[in-house]
Every structure is written in C-alpha cells, then in structure tokens.
Amino acid sequence: MKVSIYDVANLAGVSISTVSRVLNKSGYVSSKTEKKVYDAVEKLNFIPNVIAQNLANNETKLIGLYFTSLPNINVTSSNTYILEFIKGVNEVLIRWGYHLLLINEINDIKKIMSNQCKPQYYSFIKQKRIDGLIIGTTPILCSSFFELLDHKMPMVFIGEKILNHTGLNVYAQYKQYSRDILDYFYDQNHRYINVLSMEKEIMGSVIREFEIEKKDEELKLEHFLSPLNLDSYLDLLGTIFTQKNKPTGLLVEDTSKVQQTINFLNNLNLDAPNDVSIITIEHKFQDGEQCLPAVTSVYVPAYQMAFEATTMLFEYLQGNQDFNKEVIVDSKIIERDSVKSIDRN
Structure with missing residues (x-):
C-alpha cells in the first residue's frame, strides 16, 4: 500500500502543512515537532514526491541542455565534443542536486533562422519547465534567442559574445x-x-x-x-x-x-x-x-567549457552574477607527428 503525506501527518500527530514545512525546510518548525515528522517518515518508509515538492518551491530541479543539431552517436562527427560537454555539465549538476534534460531540435534550422518557427528550448524556458538553459553550441541568431537575452532569462550559451552588455557565454575563441x-x-x-x-x-x-x-x-x-x-x-x-x-x-x-x-x-x-x-x-x-x-x-x-558554463548559470540563479559575463577558454596547439616542414629552397 502506498504511503502518503496524510499517513505521515496522522502518525506524527501534526498537520499536513507542518509535514510539508519540515520536508521542504520552509518556515519555522520546532526541533521536537521536526523529530516527530522524521520519525514517522522513517517508520512508514515514506518517499516524498520530489517533483511535487519542487513545483511547490517554483523549481523543477532540471537544467536544459540544447545543441543546435544532435547527431546520431553511432554515426558522426562532434560526438566527443558532445559527450565531454555533457560530462562537464553533469559534474556541476550533481553538486547542486539537479538533473539534466537534453532538448532535441525537431524543427528545420533554416526556418528557425528566418523566424518561421521557434527553437525547441524556447517553450521549455518560457513555460518554466526547466530552471535554466545551456546552449552547448553557437546559438541560432533568431528572434526567440534575442527575446530570452532581452528578458535576462537564465541561459548560458557557447560562442562569441553577441551583445556587449547582455548575456552569459563561454567562448573558446x-x-x-x-x-x-x-x-x-x-x-x-x-x-x-x-x-x-x-x-x-x-x-x-x-x-x-x-x-x-x-x-x-x-x-x-x-x-x-x-x-x-x-x-x-x-x-x-x-x-x-x-x-x-x-x-x-x-x-x-x-x-x-x-x-x-x-x-x-x-x-x-x-x-x-x-x-x-x-x-x-x-x-x-x-x-x-x-x-x-x-x-x-x-x-x-569541451569539459572545461561546459563546467564553466554550468557554474556561471548557477551563479546567476543564486543571484550572485549579473546577466553580463564572458568566460574565455584558452586552447593550444599540441605538436605531434602529423606535420612536416616543407623545404622551399
């Protein structure tokens, strides 16, 4: 039989709202009452509905990650970049107790560029189905993207800064x-x-x-x-x-x-x-x-780029970062055996 918050409240001898305050750590509850609630939770083996808790706190505990085009991992190109990037994002999310939502693009890129349709990430962040967004590639410069910049939505993108005094971005030059x-x-x-x-x-x-x-x-x-x-x-x-x-x-x-x-x-x-x-x-x-x-x-x-981007996003979500910062990631040439100097004499 599934245990509910009502069962916890009855066993602890408190109201449902008190149980909610204890579990969500919101509002004052005496240590004695708090212990009653936790004892009831443990005895009943109650598992809180995390999604419902997050919605009550106006949070989803989800960060969206969007790539302009997400290739078939068995076939192509940029796989290493994407996998390393996801690792870097996830490293920070785990520390904050958040989860990753990978957002696929199903619309035609040309139509997005010409503002005939909106990129997939737009509805997720506007409808608050995610708490923040990371665009893992150079963003498509469309009206939807600029709208999010203008409204200072919690979003970080990879690529060169587009507006001098607006936006959060990481650029590898x-x-x-x-x-x-x-x-x-x-x-x-x-x-x-x-x-x-x-x-x-x-x-x-x-x-x-x-x-x-x-x-x-x-x-x-x-x-x-x-x-x-x-x-x-x-x-x-x-x-x-x-x-x-x-x-x-x-x-x-x-x-x-x-x-x-x-x-x-x-x-x-x-x-x-x-x-x-x-x-x-x-x-x-x-x-x-x-x-x-x-x-x-x-x-x-790619891992460092993602780590910097996600860290910056959480700084902004916590109110510790203005909506205007660019992190520059250095790159370097590693000389190996595949280049030969040509004698031009």
Whole structure:
C-alpha cells in the first residue's frame, strides 16, 4: 500500500502543512515537532514526491541542455565534443542536486533562422519547465534567442559574445585557434592548404582575413564543408586528392575522421606527414594520440567549457552574477607527428 503525506501527518500527530514545512525546510518548525515528522517518515518508509515538492518551491530541479543539431552517436562527427560537454555539465549538476534534460531540435534550422518557427528550448524556458538553459553550441541568431537575452532569462550559451552588455557565454575563441592553425601551416612553409570544417561563415571569414594579411601569391587556400556521412566525406577526399595538384596541408576539424583520412591517403600511396600534413581539433585531451601517426591538434577543452558554463548559470540563479559575463577558454596547439616542414629552397 502506498504511503502518503496524510499517513505521515496522522502518525506524527501534526498537520499536513507542518509535514510539508519540515520536508521542504520552509518556515519555522520546532526541533521536537521536526523529530516527530522524521520519525514517522522513517517508520512508514515514506518517499516524498520530489517533483511535487519542487513545483511547490517554483523549481523543477532540471537544467536544459540544447545543441543546435544532435547527431546520431553511432554515426558522426562532434560526438566527443558532445559527450565531454555533457560530462562537464553533469559534474556541476550533481553538486547542486539537479538533473539534466537534453532538448532535441525537431524543427528545420533554416526556418528557425528566418523566424518561421521557434527553437525547441524556447517553450521549455518560457513555460518554466526547466530552471535554466545551456546552449552547448553557437546559438541560432533568431528572434526567440534575442527575446530570452532581452528578458535576462537564465541561459548560458557557447560562442562569441553577441551583445556587449547582455548575456552569459563561454567562448573558446574559434576564430583565433582556426587562425593559429593556418599560421602554423604557413610557418612550416605550406602554401596549398585545404580546410575541411563543419562551420561555413566564420571559417570563411578567417580564411579571407588570412589571405588578405599574407598577400602571398603562392598561397592557395580551399575551404570545404565536411559531410557528416562518412561515405560522402571519403568521396570529397577522393575529389581533392585525385587531382594533379594536391594540397600539402589539411585541416580536418572532426577528430573522429582523421584516422579514416590517413587510411584513405595511404590507399592512394600518399603518406602523412611526408606527402600531406594533417592538423585536427581535439575536445578530449590526447585524442590525437590515438591516430597513427599521432596527429597534431588544437586542444579545445569541451569539459572545461561546459563546467564553466554550468557554474556561471548557477551563479546567476543564486543571484550572485549579473546577466553580463564572458568566460574565455584558452586552447593550444599540441605538436605531434602529423606535420612536416616543407623545404622551399
């Protein structure tokens, strides 16, 4: 038979509201009365309805985590980033006694961008079905997002700050570390570089700025959007490396595709790094060590980013943080065996 709060109140000889105050730790209750309630709870093996308690306190004890697109973990790309990010978020949630709610996006991204529909996280936070929101990737710049910023809703996003004096964000300096990779290739005398990235606009602007600054007639930079599907990705590699003039430097953003890239090149009798130098971006420390050869990487710590974002969110929820803070996470190039300097003499 299920035990209710009424049974606890009867056994303790107190009112239901007194039991509620004791269990929710709200309002004054004498130590004697408190002991009666806890003794009754223990004797009856009563398990409080946590959801009902939280609703009474105007809390859900849930933090929403949203990624613009959540890939199939068995198939793709950015898995390491997502898994490391979830670990970082969960580390903080456990300390605060909160739970994670992963919010999937079911609407078309283009429709969200054009404000034809709202992102999935919007109703969750507006209807207070979650206590706070973390956007784990660069947010879609739509009216719904800006509305939440304007109303100072409990939300932290990953990416560059959008408004100077509004919002909570964690930024790993994507532009800067992308530029660092191009500089690294250039310093090793590579002048024909291909970039396979999952980001179009920002990477495109980085490349254009790099070309303008270098003013090098020998420099040739080509940018391709990296397909999520492995077969399509390998088809793209085939297009790149079966042409007469081949790039000597290759940035493969997705670490999970680096070993397949190396194997594909080997099948074309091309060797890394002697024929093609490769750099990637790793979100879990030493992931690049798993490749053969070990691949030079920029380490962008997804776990730390998530930990900082979640900590900032709770600081805001507790009233200890204004709605205007940016945390910058540093990244660094880890030199391994996949890049070779070219002799230009």
